[in-house]
Amino acid sequence: MPLVPGRQILSEALKGGYGVGAFNVNNMEQIQSIMMAAKETQSPVFIQASRGALKYSNLNYLRHLMLAAVELNPDIPMAMHLDHGNSLESAKTAVELGFSSVMIDGSLKEDGKTPTTYAENVDVTRKVVEYCHQYGVSVEGELGTLGGIEDGVGSGQIHLTDPDQAIGFIQETGVDYLALAIGTSHGAYKFKTAPKLAMDIVKKVRAKAPEVPLVMHGSSSVPADLRDAINRYGGQMPNAMGVPVEAIQEGIKNGVAKINVDTDGRMAITAAIRKIFVEDPKVFDPREYLSPARDAHAKIVAERMRQFGAAGHAKDYKPMTLAENKAYYASKGK
Ligand code: G3H
Numbered sequence: 001m002p003l004v005p006g007r008q009i010l011s012e013a014l015k016g017g018y019g020v021g022a023f024n025v026n027n028m029e030q031i032q033s034i035m036m037a038a039k040e041t042q043s044p045v046f047i048q049a050s051r052g053a054l055k056y057s058n059l060n061y062l063r064h065l066m067l068a069a070v071e072l073n074p075d076i077p078m079a080m081h082l083d084h085g086n087s088l089e090s091a092k093t094a095v096e097l098g099f100s101s102v103m104i105d106g107s108l109k110e111d112g113k114t115p116t117t118y119a120e121n122v123d124v125t126r127k128v129v130e131y132c133h134q135y136g137v138s139v140e141g142e143l144g145t146l147g148g149i150e151d152g153v154g155s156g157q158i159h160l161t162d163p164d165q166a167i168g169f170i171q172e173t174g175v176d177y178l179a180l181a182i183g184t185s186h187g188a189y190k191f192k193t194a195p196k197l198a199m200d201i202v203k204k205v206r207a208k209a210p211e212v213p214l215v216m217h218g219s220s221s222v223p224a225d226l227r228d229a230i231n232r233y234g235g236q237m238p239n240a241m242g243v244p245v246e247a248i249q250e251g252i253k254n255g256v257a258k259i260n261v262d263t264d265g266r267m268a269i270t271a272a273i274r275k276i277f278v279e280d281p282k283v284f285d286p287r288e289y290l291s292p293a294r295d296a297h298a299k300i301v302a303e304r305m306r307q308f309g310a311a312g313h314a315k316d317y318k319p320m321t322l323a324e325n326k327a328y329y330a331s332k333g334k
């Protein structure tokens with residue numbers, strides 16, 4: 001207990017009017033800091049691994065580290081989630097690894113760069129839903145493309161989601177939750193001038209599909225203090241700008257239940273390590289810089305959990321097993 005199907009965590013969040021942070025991980029320290037924050041704030045959480053993260057960690061390292069987090073945190077509802085899966089094969093790998101939630105980003109072709117047609121997106125997403133639901137694993141789809149390129153993933157161009165098309169997409173694919181493109185992008189350089197999001201898209205989808213949790217990618221706020229600390233200690237992150245927390249909170253009021261955050265964590269870790277290297281050049285034991293980096297990461301994750309309203313909701317409900325979720329899908333003919 002409790003590796004929880006993403007569907008349950010997000011439908012509870014939708015009911016409770018709060019958002020659940022989905023934080024990216026690549027190594028042990030990131031998993032530990034996110035779980036420290038979840039425990040401290042008593043928040044449900046998504047721990048998510050991109051394909052790049054799985055490759056970096058040879059699949060099984062990350063799987064066992066995530067399972068350690070489940071084992072050590074029996075009171076925290078946690079989903080193990082594949083971020084930006086690009087094919088049925090990547091979804092199968094995640095299911096084999098024991099993930100309880102899978103994203104198929106059918107908005108882009110398998111190269112992770114070229115936008116697909118609507119029909120191509122429906123086709124691959126439906127196949128992933130059919131496959132994952134047999135195992136009680138929940139599925140996130142994406143319609144519309146974000147800007148920004150992370151680790152070679154992303155078209156670099158924003159195509160905002162068409163809200164009417166989103167309703168058809170939900171019906172045709174059976175996805176459990178849907179990522180919308182509303183003007184955010186991955187990474188630390190989201191806006192050149194003032195941030196602006198197309199919140200009307202969220203409102204329109206919510207009005208027609210109130211039971212479907214919505215997902216915001218590219219939701220790091222890129223705090224100025226972390227950017228300035230990185231720059232002060234020898235880094236180069238000029239003009240980095242993110243999504244204001246207030247904009248995310250407005251999204252949550254309008255049906256956003258899953259909020260993807262990676263860059264903020266990367267910045268907290270980098271700022272802490274840079275500071276130590278500059279202030280104490282004699283340090284060479286990795287524990288001496290990884291421990292403060294872990295604490296800095298935990299601090300920002302806990303702050304986001306509180307800001308998204310998830311704090312205090314860890315014990316609101318009895319976690320479901322994947323077998324129970326599988327039975328749920330079967331009962332709905334999904
Ligand atoms: O979607 C982007 C996430 O920040 C993961 O990035 O592909 O570099 O691991 P990554």
Ligand code: 13P
Nearest residue numbers: 187217218219220262263
């Ligand atoms: P950020 O780069 O804004 O943290 O977005 C992360 C993300 O969307 C992961 O899927």
Ligand code: ZN
Nearest residue numbers: 186217218260
């Ligand atoms: Zn993303």
